[in-house]
Amino acid sequence: MLCRSASSVQLLALPQAGMIPEELLPPGGKVDLFAVHSRLNVEEHRRVVHRDARWVTIVREPTSVFESLYSFYGIARWYSLDVTELKKVPLEVREPAPFLCVGLFSRGCDSFPLLGKRSATRFGSDVSNVCLTPQKLKAFPRFGDIFGKNQMLFDLGFPDDLSEARLRQAIQETDRLFDLVMVAERMDESLVLLRHLLCWSLHDVVVFAKNARREGVRPALDAHTRRTLRELNGADGRLYEHFLAKHQRAVLDFGVRRMAREVAALRSLRERYFEACGVLRVEGHNPFPKFREYSGLVGAYATDSDDEQCQRLSFSEIALLDEARDRQVAFLEKARLSQQKSGSDV
Secondary structure (H helix, E strand, O other): OOOOOOHHHHOEOOOOOOOOOHHHOOOOEOOOEOOOOOOOOOOHHHHHHHEOOOOOEEOOOOOHHHHHHHOOOEEEEEEEOOHHHHHOOOOOOOOOOOEEEOOOOOOOOOOOOOHHHHHHHHHHOOOOOOEEEEOOOOOOOOEOOOOOOOOHHHHHOOOOOOOOHHHHHHHHHHHHOOOOOEEEHHHHHHHEEEHHHHHHHHHOOOOOOOOOOOOOOOOOOOHHHHHHHHHOOOOHHHHHHHHHHHHHHHHHHOOOHHHHHHHHHHHHHHHHHHHOOOEEEEEOOOOHHHHHHOOOEEEEOOOOOHHHHHHHHHHHHHHHHHHHHHHHHHHHHHHHHHHHHHHHOO
């Protein structure tokens, strides 16, 4: 693989594969970096990345994943169930259970467009004007057809209700495809492994944590709720344990002491950037628009430095993506003009 500095690659950030307009693809139709949220479709992704691309993803402890998305997308409002109330709903039922128009979804059918005709049909009914509530937790429809149980496997392109044999196969397929599966709970170690995979420097993997809820904001989950969420996301649990074990083996292969030195160096470098950039941590409402996160519930940063690197490290996620997309469009326009000029000179 040709090793290049992280600062020299093109960035294409789109929500999902199969939705890339021609005008957003560079000449040749291949991008150097495909990033940000995308449900995996290997065939479609391979259409737009180079043959020698390195494939990287990240896993996180499944209970934390589910609680986080439940909070972030306000799913409690749709199910009329707080995350701590999910334990009251049986995961499975021995006999086929009817769908009810009252009960869990207590605010009325009109309040839940998610559970309309499309979802009713999906659960084996042709009823179109009633609110259908499955009486087992594992049958709850995905919020917006996207968010729900076993989210990591779903994002990797698999159904969320795989059989045991198919689950093992899915984990092995994922293992073969990805060059590195980072672990959120081992982020600094994962960043060190990433930098060596891509031949980057420590400066290339300096990051500030974004979208992390402030202390005291996350709900305290009791043991029963945690157990329910672990069982509900059991397939994701298998996926996570597999790649956590693989990460631990990778650290051993890398060298435990060597990894400790690099992690310490990375953390020290991060603090140096923090101080050199004059970065401020902002709790609650952020008065600086370009540094303002989606919610005052998450920590944010601000800086008055004019340095581009300092700005980007402190930007909110949306502001950073907007800049990346603007730079991508400008790059593509310049490339097309150059191509047109070369053609007219022939």
